Amino acid sequence: MRAIYKREIGSYAHSMIGYAVVAFFLLIAGLFFWAVNLDGGSPSVGGTMANCMMIFILGLPVVTMRLLSDEQKQKTDQLLFSTPVSIWDVVLGKYFAAVTIFTIPFIAICTMPMVLKLYGDIDFLSNYAMIFAFWVLGNVFLALGLLISSWTDNQIVALVVSILLYLAIYYLPSIVTLMPETAMSSLIGFMIVVALLGLFVFIYVRNLIVTGLFVIIGEAALLIIYAIKSTVFESLFLNFVINISLSTRFSEFLNMKFDISTLVYYVSCIILFLYMTVQSVQKRRWS
């Protein structure tokens, strides 16, 4: 794992991607810090963090896009998988390298509450909790980006898919809020989710029968529950989306609350995405 980690860090340094993302992150964070905190007079870095979410959507895919896709394209994965290193070593080495690059701007961000202290009283604890939660949220996006990078051998495809998916994750709660909260619309929402999961299952197992069974059983279960007690579905989909949404959950921290369940949720997402990445790489050996 150490060898892979060191190589990736070196590669970020050689390719300028690392410098560019760090500089971009610091520039945007600095601008919003000035606008929201210094000029706007807010005692919390929350506003700055919330505005920096765009960096997650546009900047982090750049960090992760080539991690696994380029190995496939250059055929260097043949080296990695012919030497005695495990797939977990490879995935974790790459993941931690991306996390390291992403963490560098946080050294600067951590000075923000101290700067604010010069102008008056601030709540250090909740400010740092917010920065920490924001950092963990970024790590979730990095894990997801790494997973997407394992799906393709084209880094541009990985970049575009990541940005689109991150945008969907970011805007989904707002879009769902606009929809009617009737049981029927909830049902349709869940049916779409099952269909999307079916697509995902198909990508992984490439088996029409398994996928078909999964979708049919899922959709049938939803319809049966709806037929028996349709009231269960009322506003269920909205609650579901709000609960799984990465960005909505972060708002708890913006309200100065330390929400441990959100952190546990984020860490679970990281583990899930890394596990899926390992499976995705493993699967390629079979296809």
Added chain:
Amino acid sequence: MIEVKNLVKNYGDHKAVKNLSFKVEKGQVYGFLGPNGAGKSTTMNIIIGYLSATSGEVIINGHSIFDEPEEAKKCIGYLPELPPLYQDMTVLEYLKFVAELKKVKKAKRASMIEEVMEMTKITDVSKRLIKNLSKGYKQRVGLAQAILGFPEIIILDEPTVGLDPKQIIEIRDLIKKLSKNHTIILSSHIMQEISAVCDHILIINKGELVAEGTPEELIELSQTTQEVKLRVKGNKSAIENLLKKIEKVHKFEFSISEEEGTVDVLVYAKKQQDIREELFKQFAKADMPILSMSAQTKSLEDIFLEVTGNKSKKLSSKKTEKPVKNNEQKTEDKKEDKTEENIEKIEEKAESEE
């Protein structure tokens, strides 16, 4: 050393490897020969653990590559068809990275990298970025990567592809040098390449093993009949009558001769017999002078074309248990002759190109 048992690999409906089984013994150079798309690279990728198999087993030094991949991979160095190089690293950085991946002990790393760079003659480019190297140097860096850590088994997939004749000779010499202490498997679709360096040849076609043995064994096995081409002064019917009487003759075919009053005939001997002397004596006796005579023997190339072109003509050294090696020295002499012949050919070609 390596045991491949009933290996099958399917890509959807396409069967890339069909029930392949063979054994690789210690300290020899094995040649994996087959036309493009025969399944050579797929088989190698399965042996080194990069691809998984649909069914079958690969045992390396007692470790299954599927069940104990890390133990099995420790015994192998692999150079794929396209050297797996990171373009943004220098040669030295890259080799240090590979040494770490292969878990070479820290104390030994520097000296081992030095030694490998000497062997592959890349010391003078060690500080250059890999992306700026020429194709030949890239191939050598790939080779250096494969032999780093000096694993017991070194697997090379088309190691000389795209190299100039001088580089080909250098790589072959290096392979020969390595073969003293390592087991080497090398693949190629070029016959000369294989016959120049290998002790044992496995010919594979459409995912199946179609022939196996030492170069000499393969030649002998395929020489079921001697073919003698004759130009005889005389008339066709007399010649036909005479040939029919000779016992060692299996069959014959006439062809049109350019010289007037002569007949061209291709005579096939019965299995494994030399009929030249007999023909000479019989025709002399019948007062029909032989104006020219040439016996054709099959080259490895013919055998390759034969076994890869026609599946029904399967050859296997195991089926006919026939002592082939009379003495080992002889075999080695032959092989060296052949190598030199090939090198001369390459050098001639290079000169003519210049």
